[in-house]
Every structure is written in structure tokens, then in C-alpha cells.
Amino acid sequence: MFKLSTVASLLALSFTTGAMAQISYLEDTRDQISIQDYSYEQKALVAEQAKLLLDGLYVNKYAKNLYYGLSPAGHLDPVVAVDDLINNMGNLSSSQFHQQLQKIFLSQRDFHLDYNYPAPMKNFVSFVPVHFAQTVNTDGSKEVRVNRIWQNYTVLAPDTSTVSLGDKVIAYNGQAVTDVVNNTLFQGGGANPDGGFVGALNNLTIKSHNKQMPPQNDALTLTLESYETGEIYSVNLPWLVYNGNPTTQANTEDNAAQFTQSINYEFATFKELEAAAQDSAFALAANATAEPTVTWNKVQVDGESVGYIKIASFSPKNGTNTALVAIIDILDNQLSDTKALIIDVRSNPGGNILYNDYLLQLFTPKLVTPSHVRFINTPENHHILNNSLFGTYLSDNWHQVLADVQGTNEQYSAATSFMTKDAANQIGQAYYGNVGVWANANTYSAGDMFTCGMQDNGIATVFGQHKRTGAGGANVIEHGLFVQYVGAPYQALPYDQSMRVSWRQSVRQGHHINALIEDYGCVANEVVSYNVEDIFDGDTQDFNTIARKLLAKPTARATLAFNSDRFASVAETNGVYNFDVTNTEYVDVYIDGTKVKRISAFAYGTQAKTISYTLPSNVTTGTVQFVGLDSGKTRLWNSTRFF
Incomplete structure (x- = not known):
């Protein structure tokens, strides 16, 4: 096994990214990944703050109970469970207290509802350089295969050299891998069968310790079947640990932007480590723009030009305006002669809802309807909007819909939008061919909203690697914002701890009026399943399949x-x-x-x-x-x- 001195010298040779200097082995770091000892008073503070979120602000609490039902080993009623915890916390150690509270949050299967462990534990991420995907065979059966090997990290795990892309994963630490995934659906965070499976699958090889405890063993034992030879073999991979600042809120251009976020931070962390490994699966995206999260290409399919735009995140590194201008420039000057366009939002973890809403108009002659969300009708929400600085950041329409249900038995307010319909259509159309949106079960949050918005407005055909997107249907707000802009009863947490809550619930419009995104996701118009061949061809086969379907559709005569x-x-x-x-x-x-x-x-x-x-x-x-x-x-x- 390599030691820290070896790691440091190898990293100095292998990596240029500053973050990579903070990689170590779990066996050398385990003692640092610790939870602070909390007093009874500190536990009480944290539990009461959690209850404020879960009971007073969590907009999905009713819907989750209906969708999943209640089970001690699965979904927990968040309000009942946190009350039980408060009544019993005097009998719990600090570690037990945090893990039980984490279980309540994770059991909701909602990546927008986060209970983050305190520092220093939350600063660590454990991972191995091998990652998995669910593939579909020609007979419809599903398997788990190796689809990514982060080559820049393999120097720290030499046994990785025996693993090849496409190898089938048979067992994970001695257990059938599908059993491991199915047994951890309520710990992985993902919603619905598709999102739940890929969420749990992601969690097998990367564990953010803001939510997950460290692996019990210092190494992961995998049993695999070689794609090339059919040979069954086993490999031990050491858990590597990244130690850095926890993933912070996505780029916000001003204070108001903090109120329009919708992102899966867990998967965003995965993408950061992937980027640091200088590993990209998006071979189709050959051309960069002024915004790093937006890339494009023009591809010939059966003699016709087909456009491709990859939107890796709705949290643009250089701001929403830069991203919008980059996309408009691509459409006006690079892809204007194409007959069809594929917009790839696979594995997009979300970000700024306003960015998503501005994009819709670029692809249709019709007037679009932007995203709509609604509040849960509680005294806490009425207090926030009417009696705090927080409420001053929200326009009149938010105050009105909540005022309309005050004093009633309605569970929710009416849905309203982050921008007016005029604002959502002020840029206008920039592309005039057939449009497809390419999504998967890792498309989440603002990624869900964009995909559903394109479908609801009749703009695009949705092509899915899975039947549904990741189903993150809410606007998320950090607990710290309530502390800062509302004040009492919201209080800062000990040891730099944080929480966040799904505050406003997405309600679909247009062709799917009043349907929820949360748990249900956006159902693909056509499923183009991910298979083992896609691991090797850079998605070219599936791209061509989608392109041909779009080219076969009637085009606008005008x-x-x-x-x-x-x-x-x-x-x-x-x-x-x-x-x-x-x-x-x-x-x-x-x-x-x-x-x-x-x-x-x-x-x-x-x-x-x-x-x-x-x-x-x-x-x-x-x-x-x-x-x-x-x-x-x-x-x-x-x-x-x-x-």
C-alpha cells in the first residue's frame, strides 16, 4: 500500500490542479474524518433547527409520504421521526445523534433536502477511481458495468490496471451488486426507480462525508467479469480521500440569485473530482465557448448536419449572461445551417432556475411558459414573507399566492413563476430546426426543470437513457440564509454545520399541467438505453440514433x-x-x-x-x-x- 509521502510525490508529478494535492488514503486519514462531540444543548439546537425545516418549510413532506409510504427501513415521516429523535437524544452519543438525524433526511430521497455533518468531517470525500453505470442488454435485462476509470488517480491504486471498461460488476465487498444498490436506495438520495438506482450506484464509489460515514474497510473489494474474456476476477482498490473545503453554493451573481437555486450538490462534487482527474466522457463536445459548462459540435449524420450542445451544469462558471450569449452565438453563427439539434443535459446536476427559464424561448416560435413553483401553507412561511428581510427579496407574486391561502386548510399555495411571461420571451427564437433533449436519471433539479419545460411547452422531443430524469422538483434554500435574513427562530449551527431544504415545489405547466417533477421526473418521449457499446464509442451510436429520429420529423416550412x-x-x-x-x-x-x-x-x-x-x-x-x-x-x- 502506498503511503502519504509516496502520494505527495506522485501527485506532484501527475497533476496540475491544486485540489489534487489534498488526496490521501483512507487508512491514513480515517482519524481525521471525525464528528465533534456535541453537548446536550448543541444536540437540542440542531434538532430544533432541523424540525423548523422539516415541519415548517419542507414543501415535499406530504408528497413524499404519499409516494413512498412509511417504513422503518425505508421512508420515514420526517416530522414524526424528528420528534422521536428529540425525545430520545439524551440517550444518544454525538455520532448516533447525527446518524439518526441523517437517516431522517436521507430517507426522503430528496437531494434538495440536506443534513450536512459538522466540520471537519464534512470536508472529506472518499472515492475509488473506478465508477459504474447501469447498462441495458438487447433483451431488456439490466447490468452494472465499469464505465469510467479516472486514469489520473490510478497511480494511487495500481490494482486498477486489471480493471477494464465494460467489465461487469458481480459483487461489491462480497455481496451481489444489485442487492447492495437495492438495499441502499433510501441512503443514496435519488428519487423514483431510475433516480434511486443511479443515486445509490453513484454512492458505491464516491462518498461525500458531509452525508455519508466513511467506509468500514480501507479498501473496496470488487468481483468482476471481464468484458473481453468472460473471466471472473477480484480486485482490491484502496479508498482515496479528498480533503478540501466542502462544496459551496453554486456561483451566484448577486444575493437574489441565492433564492433561485436548484442543484444536486452531491453529484456536483462528483463532477468536480472528475474534472480534477482531467477525465471527460463527452467526446462529442469538441468545441469550447467562453462559458466552460457549454460546449458544442456539428456532426454529419447520413449526409445531414446535426447540431450538438452540451450543457454540463445550470451553474455557469462565468455567469448566466455569459452562458446565454455563448449559446445564442452557437445557434446564430455555428449551427444555423443544421436541420436538427440535440441538447445534452445528461448528468446535469442543476443550478440557477432563471438560466433554465431564459433558455426555453431560444428554440421555439411560440411564447413559452416559465417554471412554476408553490409554497407549503405554514405559519413559518407566512412569517418569512411578511416579517423578515428575506421576504423583501421576493416579488409581489410570491407574497400574493401565499396570502391567498393564509387561514385556510389548503396544503399549498397556488403556483407562480420566478419571472414574468414577458421576461421569459424577451430574447426570442434563435434556432429553427427540430430539437431533442438528451437526458438521464442523473439529470436533476434545474436540469429536470429544463427538460420538463422543453416538453411542457411542446418545444422538443425528450430522449432518455432512462425512462425518467432524476426528479428533483424544488427550489432549494440554505438554512444559513434563513439565519441571515430572517433571524429568530433560525439560529446558526455548531462547528460550521449546515442544512438546506426544498422550499418551493415545482409544478409543471403546458402539456403536463399541475404534475409534479419531484419523484416523478420528466418521462422520456423515447428511451435510448445506455448499453455496453456506448461505453466504448463515446455515445456516437446513441447520438446517431437520436439524430436520425429528429431528421425524420417534419421540418418547419417557413x-x-x-x-x-x-x-x-x-x-x-x-x-x-x-x-x-x-x-x-x-x-x-x-x-x-x-x-x-x-x-x-x-x-x-x-x-x-x-x-x-x-x-x-x-x-x-x-x-x-x-x-x-x-x-x-x-x-x-x-x-x-x-x-
């Missing part, structure tokens, strides 16, 4: 092509906009959202007709939107120009 850049100034255009259209009866013109003219285009057939419009001389800054209509005044296309 077309639009501009002769100037979307962001060209008046000085560049002289206020004149020329554009070519086909199969368009009329063009409505809007300046800064107000309709100013209807142009009779009378462009029939495929022969393009040039339309010209000149801005009024007194208009020098703002937006002008052109909306193509058919004879029945149905919207065919739209484009907004910024000047």
Missing part, C-alpha cells in the same frame, strides 16, 4: 435568414433590417415589446422573399422583434434584434 448580426448597433445597420423569409404571410414588428406594424410578406413557397424594415428615426437603442405569421395568424418564427 424559414428566416437575417443579413445582419443579432447584436448589431444602429450605427452598423443604419436602422435598417433586411431578412429573407419563405412560406410566411405576415410579419409583425415589435419595438421594446410593443407592436408597431404588421408587414404583408406574402412569401409563398420555397422561393425566399426579402423583407426590409427601418426603425423610426427617434429610436436608437432597445430591441426590435419580428414575428412571422401564417394566414391564420399562427406564429411561425420570431427573431429579436438588440441595438
Whole structure:
């Protein structure tokens, strides 16, 4: 077994990322991964704060009890369970207290509901450099196979060299791997059968100690079947430990952004370690942008150009505006000649809901409906909105929907949105071909919302590696924000401990009006299962399958092509906009959202007709939107120009 001195020298040679200098072995680090000893008063404080969240603010508490039922070994009623804990905590050690409270939170199978262990324990993550995926055979049977080997870490675990991609996982520490996964569904955090399985599967090889206790053994024993030879073999992999600051809140551009987050931090941690390993599975995403979480490519499929955009996270590193501009630029200048577009949000852990809502309009001529969420109707929520600084960050619509149910027996408020419908449509359309969204059961939170939003608004076909997305249907708020902006009864926790809660529940619109995302997820229109061949071909086979399905769909008959850049100034255009259209009866013109003219285009057939419009001389800054209509005044296309 390697020792710390060996690790340090190897890392110095192998890695350039600063975080990698904090890797050690579990056997050398176990004593540091510890829980502080809490006094009775500290336990009482933590338990009461947990109850404030679970009873007064947790928006999914009713729905979870209905969806999963109650079981001592499975889902627990969070309010009853925390009351039992409070009554018994005098008999519990600090470790027992934290683990029992953690069990209550994890049993909800909700990645937005977090009970994080105190420092220093929460700063550690244990992992092995081999990771698994569920694959589907041609007969529909499912297996667990090795789909990722983090090569930059394997120098610390030499036995990894005997493991190959595609090898079938038979046993995990001597137990059948499917039994291990099924026995830990209520510890893995994932919702529904698909999300639950992949959540538990992820947890087999990476354990964040903000939620999970360290593995009992210093090494993991795997029994595998070679994909190449069929040989059964075993391997022992040492648990590696990353010691750094705990995953913090996703990039927020201002205080208000902290109120619109929806992200799975556990999977985000996985992605950070993956990035540090310089390991990327997204071979299709060949071209970078100014926003690292957005990449793209143009792929030839059967002689046709198909666009590809990978959105790795809805927490853009360089801010929402940079990400939006990057995507608009791709659509306007790189993929404008493609007949179909695949938007890949597989394994997207979520992030900023506003970012997700702004994106929808880019892919449709129709007016989109943004995400809607609702409150649980409790005295605690009424106090927060009406009697605290916290409430001042929320616009009038939030206050109104909660006021409407105050004093009633309604469990929830009406649903409302983070932005107005006008705001959700102010950028306009930027892509005019057929669109598919590629998702899986690791698509979570704002990733769920985007996928469902594209489906609910009739914008895209959803293609799933699994039947459902990860089913994270809530806006999440940190307990610390309530402490900061509400005050009493919310109090800071000992030893840098933290919690967060699913505060507002996502309610679907459009084609799935009033359906929940939580637990149910977004059901794929078509399932394109992940199989063993996909491990080796960089998803090319599945990409081609999806592309062919999109190319086979009817395309819009009406077309639009501009002769100037979307962001060209008046000085560049002289206020004149020329554009070519086909199969368009009329063009409505809007300046800064107000309709100013209807142009009779009378462009029939495929022969393009040039339309010209000149801005009024007194208009020098703002937006002008052109909306193509058919004879029945149905919207065919739209484009907004910024000047």
C-alpha cells in the first residue's frame, strides 16, 4: 500500500490542479474524518433547527409520504421521526445523534433536502477511481458495468490496471451488486426507480462525508467479469480521500440569485473530482465557448448536419449572461445551417432556475411558459414573507399566492413563476430546426426543470437513457440564509454545520399541467438505453440514433435568414433590417415589446422573399422583434434584434 509521502510525490508529478494535492488514503486519514462531540444543548439546537425545516418549510413532506409510504427501513415521516429523535437524544452519543438525524433526511430521497455533518468531517470525500453505470442488454435485462476509470488517480491504486471498461460488476465487498444498490436506495438520495438506482450506484464509489460515514474497510473489494474474456476476477482498490473545503453554493451573481437555486450538490462534487482527474466522457463536445459548462459540435449524420450542445451544469462558471450569449452565438453563427439539434443535459446536476427559464424561448416560435413553483401553507412561511428581510427579496407574486391561502386548510399555495411571461420571451427564437433533449436519471433539479419545460411547452422531443430524469422538483434554500435574513427562530449551527431544504415545489405547466417533477421526473418521449457499446464509442451510436429520429420529423416550412448580426448597433445597420423569409404571410414588428406594424410578406413557397424594415428615426437603442405569421395568424418564427 502506498503511503502519504509516496502520494505527495506522485501527485506532484501527475497533476496540475491544486485540489489534487489534498488526496490521501483512507487508512491514513480515517482519524481525521471525525464528528465533534456535541453537548446536550448543541444536540437540542440542531434538532430544533432541523424540525423548523422539516415541519415548517419542507414543501415535499406530504408528497413524499404519499409516494413512498412509511417504513422503518425505508421512508420515514420526517416530522414524526424528528420528534422521536428529540425525545430520545439524551440517550444518544454525538455520532448516533447525527446518524439518526441523517437517516431522517436521507430517507426522503430528496437531494434538495440536506443534513450536512459538522466540520471537519464534512470536508472529506472518499472515492475509488473506478465508477459504474447501469447498462441495458438487447433483451431488456439490466447490468452494472465499469464505465469510467479516472486514469489520473490510478497511480494511487495500481490494482486498477486489471480493471477494464465494460467489465461487469458481480459483487461489491462480497455481496451481489444489485442487492447492495437495492438495499441502499433510501441512503443514496435519488428519487423514483431510475433516480434511486443511479443515486445509490453513484454512492458505491464516491462518498461525500458531509452525508455519508466513511467506509468500514480501507479498501473496496470488487468481483468482476471481464468484458473481453468472460473471466471472473477480484480486485482490491484502496479508498482515496479528498480533503478540501466542502462544496459551496453554486456561483451566484448577486444575493437574489441565492433564492433561485436548484442543484444536486452531491453529484456536483462528483463532477468536480472528475474534472480534477482531467477525465471527460463527452467526446462529442469538441468545441469550447467562453462559458466552460457549454460546449458544442456539428456532426454529419447520413449526409445531414446535426447540431450538438452540451450543457454540463445550470451553474455557469462565468455567469448566466455569459452562458446565454455563448449559446445564442452557437445557434446564430455555428449551427444555423443544421436541420436538427440535440441538447445534452445528461448528468446535469442543476443550478440557477432563471438560466433554465431564459433558455426555453431560444428554440421555439411560440411564447413559452416559465417554471412554476408553490409554497407549503405554514405559519413559518407566512412569517418569512411578511416579517423578515428575506421576504423583501421576493416579488409581489410570491407574497400574493401565499396570502391567498393564509387561514385556510389548503396544503399549498397556488403556483407562480420566478419571472414574468414577458421576461421569459424577451430574447426570442434563435434556432429553427427540430430539437431533442438528451437526458438521464442523473439529470436533476434545474436540469429536470429544463427538460420538463422543453416538453411542457411542446418545444422538443425528450430522449432518455432512462425512462425518467432524476426528479428533483424544488427550489432549494440554505438554512444559513434563513439565519441571515430572517433571524429568530433560525439560529446558526455548531462547528460550521449546515442544512438546506426544498422550499418551493415545482409544478409543471403546458402539456403536463399541475404534475409534479419531484419523484416523478420528466418521462422520456423515447428511451435510448445506455448499453455496453456506448461505453466504448463515446455515445456516437446513441447520438446517431437520436439524430436520425429528429431528421425524420417534419421540418418547419417557413424559414428566416437575417443579413445582419443579432447584436448589431444602429450605427452598423443604419436602422435598417433586411431578412429573407419563405412560406410566411405576415410579419409583425415589435419595438421594446410593443407592436408597431404588421408587414404583408406574402412569401409563398420555397422561393425566399426579402423583407426590409427601418426603425423610426427617434429610436436608437432597445430591441426590435419580428414575428412571422401564417394566414391564420399562427406564429411561425420570431427573431429579436438588440441595438
